[in-house]
Amino acid sequence: MYSYRTVLKRDDDPDYTEMLKACHLRCAKRTLRALEKNGSIFIKLGQHLSSMNYLLPNEWCDTFIPLQDKCPISSLESIEEMVLSDTGLSISDYFSEFSPLPIGAASLAQVHIARIKETGQKVAVKVQHPALDEWAKLDLALTTFSFSTLKYWFPEYDLTWLSDEMELSLPQELDFNLEGKNATRAKEYFAHVKDVPVVIPQVLWAKRRILVMEYVAGCRPDDLKTLDAQGIDRDEVSAALARIFNEMIFGRDAPLHCDPHGGNIAIKYNPNRRGKANFDVVLYDHGLYRDIPLHLRRSYAKLWLAVLDADEAGMRQYAYEVAGIGEEHFPLFASAITGRDYTVLAKKEGSVGGVTTSRTNEEKKVIGDALGEGMLESLIQLLGQVPRVILLILKTNDLSKSRCPQA
Known part of the structure; x- marks a missing residue:
């Protein structure tokens, strides 16, 4: 706040705009380091902030993008212990192969590639960070305290509504049973919407902290090099994304995916799809959904x-x-x-x-x-x-x- 107060006092400086942008970037980088160091719910907070383009300057949102899918990982040993504790069986009882390193790690979970023992099907296994059970409530309380303190000293920066929303949404996002139901509902909804190139991986089974789904891979929507190499039209991707999320917002009885950041969307090359599109839009992470009256x-x-x-x-x-x-x-x-x-x-x-x-x-x-x-x-x-x-x-x-x- 001191950095901002110093810069804002110089609003008559001819270089004020550039000074303000530099201040945004400097403060965002400091905050990013603090969030990464504290991990857990604080990274989730950073993800929320990265998505608040309607409120925060680009320097803040862009700096926090790495928190979407490049977060600290939990050890394989801790994952094995959690699976055994939650299901009574070991990873090797379920899977013939299980990649020791995750293909992606976010604030609440990480994803491993595996093969189902009985069928050989390649799947994505989403596992919650085991430490969350111990620290989530405390971290959430600290987040609430931090925003309350910020409001006390700087009433003009009242972000307590953000911690209120996290208190409501976090328990839902931590229940992978609910995420599985959301994914299935969204998949069934879009099955009846014509000419929309959307794919929602099929959920095979779910526990509170474990979710197994079919493996469907693609590149991030902002990976322009890959899109161009595969001959995927950027305008078509933009139109498809707009159609999908407009359908969720305006479609009758449509479920609303409330966390579609770059780590939760993939573009998969599909030359066999009918129509103009030669790609599928893959939607991941269905933990945060809302119904709109x-x-x-x-x-x-x-x-x-x-x-x-x-x-x-x-x-x-x-x-x-x-x-x-x-x-x-x-x-x-x-x-x-x-x-x-x-x-x-x-x-x-x-x-x-x-x-x-x-x-x-x-x-x-x-x-x-x-x-x-x-x-x-x-x-x-x-x-x-x-x-x-x-x-x-x-x-x-x-x-x-x-x-x-x-x-």
């Missing part, structure tokens, strides 16, 4: 239709219906969900406006200046008042956009 889906859809139509009255009406946003906070909310300056969202008489217009250098400067004038603090406070399900919808919407390949 029908009336909320409809109001949220109408909000975006109003945004696309540059209909300010409609935007105000549905912002209130969706998130309880009144007149005072509407301009800030509108900017937060669109990433655009509020003044360009509505068409003015005799001028062209709306979210579909290109961002001008002047608009970029206005947004940058606003961050230095307290907009970030106001946005943090505003999001603390928004219903949790709306935050998760915004998170999913923003994550799906941030995962779209760029040139």
